[in-house]
Amino acid sequence: MNAPDTAALAASALPRIDAHRLWDSLMALAALGATPKGGVCRLALSDLDREARDLFVRWAREAGCTVRIDAIGNVFARRAGTEPGLPAVATGSHIDTQPTGGKFDGNYGVLAGLEVLRTLADHGVRTRAPLELCVWTNEEGSRFVPVMMGSGVYAGAFSLQHALDAADRDGVRVRDALAAIGYAGPEPAALADGAPRFGAFFEAHIEQGPVLEDAGDVIGVVTGALGQRWYDVVVTGLEAHAGPTPMDLRRDALQAALPLMQAVDRIARAEAPHARGTVGWAQVFPNSRNTIPGRVSFTVDFRHTDEAGLARMDGALREAIAQAQSDGRVAVSLTPVVHFPPAPFDPALVARVRAAAQRHGLPHRDIVSGAGHDAVYVARTAPAAMIFVPCKDGISHNEIEDARPEHLAAGCQVLLEAMLETAGRAA
Numbered sequence: 378m379n380a381p382d383t384a385a386l387a388a389s390a391l392p393r394i395d396a397h398r399l400w401d402s403l404m405a406l407a408a409l410g411a412t413p414k415g416g417v418c419r420l421a422l423s424d425l426d427r428e429a430r431d432l433f434v435r436w437a438r439e440a441g442c443t444v445r446i447d448a449i450g451n452v453f454a455r456r457a458g459t460e461p462g463l464p465a466v467a468t469g470s471h472i473d474t475q476p477t478g479g480k481f482d483g484n485y486g487v488l489a490g491l492e493v494l495r496t497l498a499d500h501g502v503r504t505r506a507p508l509e510l511c512v513w514t515n516e517e518g519s520r521f522v523p524v525m526m527g528s529g530v531y532a533g534a535f536s537l538q539h540a541l542d543a544a545d546r547d548g549v550r551v552r553d554a555l556a557a558i559g560y561a562g563p564e565p566a567a568l569a570d571g572a573p574r575f576g577a578f579f580e581a582h583i584e585q586g587p588v589l590e591d592a593g594d595v596i597g598v599v600t601g602a603l604g605q606r607w608y609d610v611v612v613t614g615l616e617a618h619a620g621p622t623p624m625d626l627r628r629d630a631l632q633a634a635l636p637l638m639q640a641v642d643r644i645a646r647a648e649a650p651h652a653r654g655t656v657g658w659a660q661v662f663p664n665s666r667n668t669i670p671g672r673v674s675f676t677v678d679f680r681h682t683d684e685a686g687l688a689r690m691d692g693a694l695r696e697a698i699a700q701a702q703s704d705g706r707v708a709v710s711l712t713p714v715v716h717f718p719p720a721p722f723d724p725a726l727v728a729r730v731r732a733a734a735q736r737h738g739l740p741h742r743d744i745v746s747g748a749g750h751d752a753v754y755v756a757r758t759a760p761a762a763m764i765f766v767p768c769k770d771g772i773s774h775n776e777i778e779d780a781r782p783e784h785l786a787a788g789c790q791v792l793l794e795a796m797l798e799t800a801g802r803a804a
């Protein structure tokens with residue numbers, strides 16, 4: 378068989394994933410670092426992360442995979458194909474969590490991939506291309522920055538040395554934490570250093586937003602990820618006594634900052650529905666009841682489906698800042714801190730996700746990822762796509778994060794079919 382063909386993939390002829398086994402595995406992994414409120418606290422490269430990795434490696438070997446570990450601690454479980462020369466069709470996500478994280482963020486993508494490999498093994502299905510299941514190191518970025526560390530090193534977004542030198546708040550460096558848990562592997566971590574390039578990469582993930590649940594959809598066909606531009610803004614005026622200083626002689630940094638913060642919201646709304654604009658952190662100095670604020674620092678998080686839109690938002694913000702400074706009472710500094718270009722996913726892979734949802738009559742919609750994911754970095758190196766499933770009330774990065782077993786199973790089945798079609802079923 379040459380080009381795998383969709384017609385051959387009649388739903389009835391396809392192996393079915395085991396929804397109970399998927400759920401049980403999710404719950405078993407969630408027990409490592411379980412919090413009293415039903416969430417998970419399993420920070421990257423902690424002892425709990427080691428336990429979770431060890432469990433994953435055991436499961437992967439039991440499913441017939443070989444396991445390799447690279448220099449940033451990414452774990453790859455490989456299921457051989459009948460044509461070893463073909464690049465692997467890969468899937469995966471992360472198993473580190475936020476300090477008050479949930480059971481599904483990341484873990485679902487890893488265990489959905491595992492369930493795919495287990496199902497293919499159960500049914501004796503062989504693929505032409507090898508399959509790989511990835512556990513990417515430190516996706517969350519809550520203990521070590523940069524976020525999406527393992528996939529970022531792989532894709533060359535930053536260097537291995539930069540990642541290994543990153544330290545947590547206690548001064549523990551990534552290189553030492555990796556060694557301490559036994560996951561400083563021998564394999565090259567970066568594509569540029571010889572890590573293998575995938576033929577395709579799929580990531581299943583809970584949506585982490587409210588769109589699917591609101592629409593009653595089960596599968597989000599993710600067509601790409603929003604680009605992001607983040608900034609630090611500092612407005613400097615002059616602190617003075619709230620009583621003796623008349624209104625027209627003030628250099629009040631907070632009153633100058635407020636219209637800027639509102640501009641962030643307005644700028645994003647002007648690009649609706651393609652944009653987001655958020656001021657998520659602000660600090661007033663000296664933050665005293667009877668002192669006119671002399672300095673206000675705040676963050677700006679802009680997201681947009683396309684680069685030109687991000688550029689328009691950047692321009693509009695700079696215009697608002699120029700306006701705020703025009704009377705000379707305050708000075709405003711704008712420091713760009715992050716720029717992720719928008720990441721469109723591969724149309725052919727996206728179409729396979731959509732076709733699998735249609736094959737099973739699953740309500741689905743095209744959706745753009747507003748959050749960063751490992752797949753966004755991997756997409757810089759190989760064709761990639763994502764599958765979203767709903768999470769309760771759209772809540773994630775929270776201990777009450779929840780998802781329905783039947784939705785998780787549906788997403789896993791879609792993943793299996795998209796991977797099987799891409800890897801090609803061996804005769």
Ligand SMILES: [Zn+2]
Pocket residue numbers: 471482483516582
């Ligand atoms: Zn995640």
